[in-house]
Amino acid sequence: MPIKRWSFSRELALMASISLTSTSIVSTAAVGDFADLIFTNAKIYTVDTSKPWAQAVAIKDGRFVYVGDNEGVEKWIGSKTEKVDLGGKFVLPGLVDSHTHPGMSAVYSEMTTMPFTDLTGMPYTSRQDTVAWLKKFSKENPDRTAIVAGSWRVADFGPEGPNKRELDEIVSDRPVILMEQWGHSQWKISSALLRQGRRRTWWC
Numbered sequence: 001m002p003i004k005r006w007s008f009s010r011e012l013a014l015m016a017s018i019s020l021t022s023t024s025i026v027s028t029a030a031v032g033d034f035a036d037l038i039f040t041n042a043k044i045y046t047v048d049t050s051k052p053w054a055q056a057v058a059i060k061d062g063r064f065v066y067v068g069d070n071e072g073v074e075k076w077i078g079s080k081t082e083k084v085d086l087g088g089k090f091v092l093p094g095l096v097d098s099h100t101h102p103g104m105s106a107v108y109s110e111m112t113t114m115p116f117t118d119l120t121g122m123p124y125t126s127r128q129d130t131v132a133w134l135k136k137f138s139k140e141n142p143d144r145t146a147i148v149a150g151s152w153r154v155a156d157f158g159p160e161g162p163n164k165r166e167l168d169e170i171v172s173d174r175p176v177i178l179m180e181q182w183g184h185s186q187w188k189i190s191s192a193l194l195r196q197g198r199r200r201t202w203w204c
Contacts, residue, residue, distance in 0.1 A: 037060075112137070127157055127162065134170050168189055175188070
């Protein structure tokens with residue numbers, strides 16, 4: 001028998017990133033208090049070390065109200081309950097990555113925003129914009145011991161990417177680190193690379 005299709009929102013309810021602990025398992029339903037959705041005949045990993053596996057779950061109002069065997073979930077089935085037979089398929093609670101970079105907080109707290117980047121909505125025309133900005137900014141801020149700014153776009157630099165020599169021609173007395181738009185790359189001057197212990201920088 002083919003598995004019945006269900007809505008995306010209900011699928012999210014099943015895959016919610018929670019630990020299905022024994023304290024969250026409800027074994028009985030009040031009279032007339034039935035689940036909106038149940039899954040049966042599954043191999044469900046509960047993330048509960050005392051009861052790591054289950055066959056069925058019941059969901060009501062977006063929350064798990066039962067985790068256990070096929071027989072126990074029957075009491076949660078009402079006339080409007082949607083039933084899905086998973087046919088022995090594996091179910092794992094959702095792995096939700098908020099994708100934070102705590103280590104970058106210090107960098108961004110000191111970062112100067114270039115006036116022509118996507119962060120400000122002003123047009124960005126070429127890599128020369130970055131070079132011209134750095135030349136002007138470094139002259140206007142001689143007391144800065146380092147320049148940390150952003151951002152530039154990888155797509156504007158072609159397959160060869162940015163090169164430290166372009167920055168070396170502008171600033172020679174302090175480190176310069178220019179952040180890429182998505183924070184995955186940094187364009188650095190030679191002095192910044194040397195301070196990080198990168199002595200062989202001929203490839204940059």
